[in-house]
Amino acid sequence: MSGGSLVQEKLDQAAGILREHDVDLWLTLVRETMLTSDPCLDLLGGMYCAWTSAFLVSATGERIAIVGRFDTSGVERLDAYDEVIGYDESIRPALRNAIDRLDPASIALNYSESDSAADGLTHGLWLVLRDALAGTPYAERLSSSEQVVNALRGRKSAEEIARVRAAAVETEAIFGVVTSALRPGMAEIEIAALVHEEIAHRGLGYAWDRSHCPAVNAGPEKEVGHSAPGALRTRRGELLHVDLGVRKDDYCSDLQRVWYFLDEGESEAPEDVVRAWTALWASVDAGAAALEPGAAGWEVDAAARETLVAAGYPEPMYSLGHQLGRSTHDGGTTLGPRWDRYGNSPYGVVEEGNVFTLEYGAPVPGRGYVGLEEDVLVTADGVEWLSTPQRELWLV
Amino acid sequence: MSGGSLVQEKLDQAAGILREHDVDLWLTLVRETMLTSDPCLDLLGGMYCAWTSAFLVSATGERIAIVGRFDTSGVERLDAYDEVIGYDESIRPALRNAIDRLDPASIALNYSESDSAADGLTHGLWLVLRDALAGTPYAERLSSSEQVVNALRGRKSAEEIARVRAAAVETEAIFGVVTSALRPGMAEIEIAALVHEEIAHRGLGYAWDRSHCPAVNAGPEKEVGHSAPGALRTRRGELLHVDLGVRKDDYCSDLQRVWYFLDEGESEAPEDVVRAWTALWASVDAGAAALEPGAAGWEVDAAARETLVAAGYPEPMYSLGHQLGRSTHDGGTTLGPRWDRYGNSPYGVVEEGNVFTLEYGAPVPGRGYVGLEEDVLVTADGVEWLSTPQRELWLV
Numbered sequence: 086m087s088g089g090s091l092v093q094e095k096l097d098q099a100a101g102i103l104r105e106h107d108v109d110l111w112l113t114l115v116r117e118t119m120l121t122s123d124p125c126l127d128l129l130g131g132m133y134c135a136w137t138s139a140f141l142v143s144a145t146g147e148r149i150a151i152v153g154r155f156d157t158s159g160v161e162r163l164d165a166y167d168e169v170i171g172y173d174e175s176i177r178p179a180l181r182n183a184i185d186r187l188d189p190a191s192i193a194l195n196y197s198e199s200d201s202a203a204d205g206l207t208h209g210l211w212l213v214l215r216d217a218l219a220g221t222p223y224a225e226r227l228s229s230s231e232q233v234v235n236a237l238r239g240r241k242s243a244e245e246i247a248r249v250r251a252a253a254v255e256t257e258a259i260f261g262v263v264t265s266a267l268r269p270g271m272a273e274i275e276i277a278a279l280v281h282e283e284i285a286h287r288g289l290g291y292a293w294d295r296s297h298c299p300a301v302n303a304g305p306e307k308e309v310g311h312s313a314p315g316a317l318r319t320r321r322g323e324l325l326h327v328d329l330g331v332r333k334d335d336y337c338s339d340l341q342r343v344w345y346f347l348d349e350g351e352s353e354a355p356e357d358v359v360r361a362w363t364a365l366w367a368s369v370d371a372g373a374a375a376l377e378p379g380a381a382g383w384e385v386d387a388a389a390r391e392t393l394v395a396a397g398y399p400e401p402m403y404s405l406g407h408q409l410g411r412s413t414h415d416g417g418t419t420l421g422p423r424w425d426r427y428g429n430s431p432y433g434v435v436e437e438g439n440v441f442t443l444e445y446g447a448p449v450p451g452r453g454y455v456g457l458e459e460d461v462l463v464t465a466d467g468v469e470w471l472s473t474p475q476r477e478l479w480l481v
Numbered sequence: 482m483s484g485g486s487l488v489q490e491k492l493d494q495a496a497g498i499l500r501e502h503d504v505d506l507w508l509t510l511v512r513e514t515m516l517t518s519d520p521c522l523d524l525l526g527g528m529y530c531a532w533t534s535a536f537l538v539s540a541t542g543e544r545i546a547i548v549g550r551f552d553t554s555g556v557e558r559l560d561a562y563d564e565v566i567g568y569d570e571s572i573r574p575a576l577r578n579a580i581d582r583l584d585p586a587s588i589a590l591n592y593s594e595s596d597s598a599a600d601g602l603t604h605g606l607w608l609v610l611r612d613a614l615a616g617t618p619y620a621e622r623l624s625s626s627e628q629v630v631n632a633l634r635g636r637k638s639a640e641e642i643a644r645v646r647a648a649a650v651e652t653e654a655i656f657g658v659v660t661s662a663l664r665p666g667m668a669e670i671e672i673a674a675l676v677h678e679e680i681a682h683r684g685l686g687y688a689w690d691r692s693h694c695p696a697v698n699a700g701p702e703k704e705v706g707h708s709a710p711g712a713l714r715t716r717r718g719e720l721l722h723v724d725l726g727v728r729k730d731d732y733c734s735d736l737q738r739v740w741y742f743l744d745e746g747e748s749e750a751p752e753d754v755v756r757a758w759t760a761l762w763a764s765v766d767a768g769a770a771a772l773e774p775g776a777a778g779w780e781v782d783a784a785a786r787e788t789l790v791a792a793g794y795p796e797p798m799y800s801l802g803h804q805l806g807r808s809t810h811d812g813g814t815t816l817g818p819r820w821d822r823y824g825n826s827p828y829g830v831v832e833e834g835n836v837f838t839l840e841y842g843a844p845v846p847g848r849g850y851v852g853l854e855e856d857v858l859v860t861a862d863g864v865e866w867l868s869t870p871q872r873e874l875w876l877v
Contacts, residue, residue, distance in 0.1 A: 119689050121601055133692070136822055155799075176822070196605040201512050202513075206605075207600045207602065209592040209595075212594050293529070294515065294529045309551075426571055
């Protein structure tokens, strides 16, 4: 399926979601998208827009793009808009006309206090829009598109699910290459370089910034977080933890894997490592069991969180999972605790067709970090694993 | 100079610009910067921020970063902030504390109706901030950082100028490779592929989206704009126009070059092509002559625009030039007409140390498009060319 057809598929889906949420018009405004893009632009075609551009999707299924004269041909080629209007001096007349004609009772804009995937409207463009609508009834009909965007991103089509799965398959193959190459004494940066080579060789992209994709954490001295791979080296009797996501056909994977480097005389992992591994899996499985349509995000997280803490491990200072797809945050429901940091995203309700990560970790003193992460699909009956779960610790 | 030192250099410069504009505090708020980044983040260190993060730069020279716990190490490594505060559950207490302590009479935020390079604050984060400051006097002290960011981006340091020049040198070398390879009958996409190869081979990045970087326009049938290179082929008696910008050490070039394919029996370009070329250069030179500290952007554009129209060519539906540096829009003053589309950017005043493009073009019926673009530095005495101007049409 080409990029254009997937855009049409998602925009067809959008009209239904708008009706469901009683929104007449979904309006996306962007400008100079090399500098400040809206994450929703990918759903709308992903084209570059130099001048202020408006994408209107109505609940009746009508789609209008208003873009600078020079950008019209790129939008027309998508064949996803009923009307592509090019302008020269000002977007205001065409935008006012289009809104007048559609006469929406409610207009959803991409701003959100909680969900950055639905928060692409800049404050400056919000001021421009408010000014353009001044004196019309539409100025009072603006609201957040948060729920619309959350549903649209969150409910994955069969094609989208297939793409996430394909990205996971590539990632697992890369983990296989890493496993073959691992020796005690390898530096984190050497392991990252090997992964970068494989990514280039396979023609893949990165699910997040290349500087810490993969994140590589060797042994107990590494502070696990978003820091880059460094000079620390794998050692016998210690753990190696890698967090990797690739992008294939615009869709992402996000997986964590763990290796244990057997010490002299060991033929299996020591008790402290096995205990952490078992506790983590029990915790992730508890989360997976709670992950079903209708559950609130925080409830799923709580199931996993309580299990891990009850096993005597420190409470993770992050969420159990996030939605995955076009980016590693593709949908606004977080499987996370009700902390201010997460806004209202943990209150979101899990839906059939959502794709989530399930990820938790724990330090093993003197050994390193055990961190699991799998990618799963929510079905009517429960969870379907899109990745092949790492049920066994990998021994080197 | 390392990335970190350049960040320090720009942040040192920022304190002086804040005092000049009577702003006590410049506050940048970002979140999940893989999805919605603020173009100003590059000036502040360019680090990835997962959770809501605040960067405070005061007119007294104090710099504070408040970021999620996992992101602290990346910021500390820059050595550009006096204080790096990590948080777990909510940014609000640390942010409120820091602002209370600095007690600013004025706080500049990155929003702008005209300049996307100063419009990185999302509307959702603006709501979050307004809420966090509710009940404090600071809620009433917010304004746009437009002028501060414009000056900070616009006044290039010696290091920044050297980097733009180096990017231009690479670009010219790539044009040289193209010239050697050109033959009648080559498709636009073949020429683009050759440029992509050279960019990869030289370890460069793209100044704008790879799909239309370079833009390649062969002959009169191509609609010149932001459309991608296609199947059109170079032909004898026609023009080839290429618009290319590369990124080297985080800084960009942006240049246009033109080739004429001699027809059977021709030893020089025909009269219609030469006339357009001469008129364009006269127009660009008129703009260059007007480009001096103190001029308004629109005045510089008008000098060029009037010259071209007086020579009988169609009025360009775009501006003569934009500021160049970390991106192809690095600074908010546009050398452009006072059209609504450009907001107040043409009213900006040219300053010493600004780097601008100078670009104009004209169609030659039946032949194709002649488009010039050079990169120049504004000095106290006038313009210094950072690229080697294409004073002669290139003949194939």
